Every structure is written in structure tokens, then in C-alpha cells.
Amino acid sequence: MSSHNIPPKDLLTEHKEAFRIIHERGPVCVLTGAGVSVDSGIPTFRGTDGLWRQYPPSLFGHTPGLIFTFACFPKWFQSFLRDTIKTFVQATPNDTHTLLATLEQQGLLSGIITQNVDQLHQDAGSQHVVEVHGNFFRSVCKTCKRQDTLSKDALRAFLNELEGQPLGRIKLFKKLKQDLFTCPSCGGARRPDMVFFGDPLDTSTWQEAICLVKHNKVMLVLGTSATVYPVAELPHIAREAGATLIEINPTPTALTPFVDLYIPDTSSRALRLLVDDERHC
Numbered sequence: 001m002s003s004h005n006i007p008p009k010d011l012l013t014e015h016k017e018a019f020r021i022i023h024e025r026g027p028v029c030v031l032t033g034a035g036v037s038v039d040s041g042i043p044t045f046r047g048t049d050g051l052w053r054q055y056p057p058s059l060f061g062h063t064p065g066l067i068f069t070f071a072c073f074p075k076w077f078q079s080f081l082r083d084t085i086k087t088f089v090q091a092t093p094n095d096t097h098t099l100l101a102t103l104e105q106q107g108l109l110s111g112i113i114t115q116n117v118d119q120l121h122q123d124a125g126s127q128h129v130v131e132v133h134g135n136f137f138r139s140v141c142k143t144c145k146r147q148d149t150l151s152k153d154a155l156r157a158f159l160n161e162l163e164g165q166p167l168g169r170i171k172l173f174k175k176l177k178q179d180l181f182t183c184p185s186c187g188g189a190r191r192p193d194m195v196f197f198g199d200p201l202d203t204s205t206w207q208e209a210i211c212l213v214k215h216n217k218v219m220l221v222l223g224t225s226a227t228v229y230p231v232a233e234l235p236h237i238a239r240e241a242g243a244t245l246i247e248i249n250p251t252p253t254a255l256t257p258f259v260d261l262y263i264p265d266t267s268s269r270a271l272r273l274l275v276d277d278e279r280h281c
């Protein structure tokens with residue numbers, strides 16, 4: 001069934017139905033994607049403007065491409081580093097992040113599985129967040145496996161050094177090694193704890209996501225086109241386990257034909273109606 005064949009539905013009825021399902025069958029687990037962070041100033045890979053227009057994911061979204069760009073175009077690489085760090089450091093949680101944290105506090109949400117690396121769910125107060133694609137602020141040592149989370153202040157200080165004149169390949173390499181990529185415990189090399197295109201997902205994180213999906217009777221999908229595998233499999237795993245699938249997205253996605261309830265709305269407006277009990281009395 002094509003997503004274009006989905007009949008228009010009464011928005012208010014859909015909101016009420018979602019409210020009923022969540023209160024009767026909840027708590028829910030939630031799957032979020034890049035769409036929920038757009039209002040925080042973080043553009044999606046597929047967006048037509050913003051960061052990824054200047055730095056195509058085909059070159060900057062995977063490790064070999066990043067090494068190639070650093071080696072051949074250090075000035076472009078420095079700009080990418082500066083603009084990326086600035087985007088993530090400046091981003092703050094929006095209404096969707098805050099409302100999901102409220103749903104968790106109300107006992108209606110048991111955990112969030114996110115494809116985002118921006119840490120905005122945690123910044124908003126969410127406690128149980130499974131980051132299947134890693135975390136922009138976290139690094140991991142390749143030798144001793146120590147994990148560190150860089151503070152936004154530390155990244156702002158690093159950012160100051162990237163402003164202005166290009167540093168050149170050698171100075172930039174030394175800066176990166178000294179400030180970001182050397183393990184304070186063993187002196188080994190550390191790397192951003194993120195999943196780039198082509199990288200496998202962390203096994204234990206993936207298992208945690210599947211466990212969360214299978215142990216909830218409702219799954220809420222927000223701000224994702226549900227096309228990036230293997231994460232796109234999660235709603236189908238939930239469905240096979242007997243969960244009710246609810247999707248909130250302003251436009252239909254590849255997942256829409258498979259969900260039990262589709263709410264054609266922004267996540268912030270739909271969630272506000274789920275959180276606010278009085279509207280349903």
C-alpha cells in the first residue's frame with residue numbers, strides 16, 4: 001500500500017486514540033530520529049540546507065572519507081570540524097525532548113532509542129536513552145576502552161582555536177591529538193564514540209535496544225523516515241512481538257503503511273496533547 005493512499009483522518013481523533021493506547025497499554029518505548037532535533041538547530045543528513053550541503057555525508061559521513069579530506073583538503077576539514085562542533089555545542093533541547101522527559105517522569109515512557117548523537121534527550125532530563133549511533137561528545141580509547149565525555153565548555157575552548165586562519169595539516173593534527181584524541185589513562189589513541197556510515201553498531205547497545213522494544217506493548221516512532229538499517233527493523237520487531245505501533249510525523253514515511261496509528265502532526269504538538277491530561281477529560 002502506497003503511503004499516498006492513506007486516507008485523511010481526524011487529527012483530534014488520532015490524538016485521543018494515541019492517548020488512550022498509551023494510558024491503557026503503556027509505558028511506551030520511543031524511537032527517535034534526526035527530525036526531532038531539527039528545531040534545536042541540527043540539520044538532517046537529507047535536508048536541503050544547512051551543514052550537510054557544505055559537507056556532503058558521502059565524503060564527511062564515514063571514516064575513509066574523513067581521512068581523505070583531512071589529508072587532501074585540511075582547510076575544508078577544519079571548516080567541517082568548526083561548523084560541526086559549533087552546531088552540536090550550541091544546540092539545546094526543544095519541546096519534543098522536554099515532553100518526552102516529562103512522559104518518562106509520569107511513568108508513561110520506559111526508554112528512548114535514538115539515532116541521534118546530540119545528547120539532547122539526556123540534556124532534557126531523560127534517564128533511559130539508548131544511543132544506537134553513539135554520542136558526539138563521547139570518545140573511546142582504542143587500547144584500554146576507557147570512555148570519556150567532553151564537556152561543552154572544553155569543546156568551546158577547542159572551537160576558539162579553529163576560528164580564524166587555517167591551521168594547516170600538521171598543526172591541526174597535533175591539536176586534534178593533544179586536545180581530543182589521546183587517552184588520559186594509557187596514552188593510546190581514542191576516537192569519537194559514534195557510528196559512521198558503514199560502521200557496525202555496538203553489539204551490547206543493539207541488544208539493549210531490542211530488549212527495550214520487546215518488553216513494551218507500545219512503540220512510538222518520531223522524526224525518523226525509518227529507512228536506515230538496522231534501526232529501521234526495530235518497529236517491525238516490536239510489531240512481531242505484539243506491540244502497538246504509533247507514528248508521529250508531519251508527512252508519511254516508509255513505515256506509515258505498517259503502523260497501527262499514524263498521527264500526521266509535529267512531534268511537539270502531538271506530545272503536548274499526550275502529556276496534558278486535562279485536554280482528554
Ligand SMILES: [Zn+2]
Pocket residue numbers: 141142143144145146183184185186187188
Ligand atoms: Zn586508554
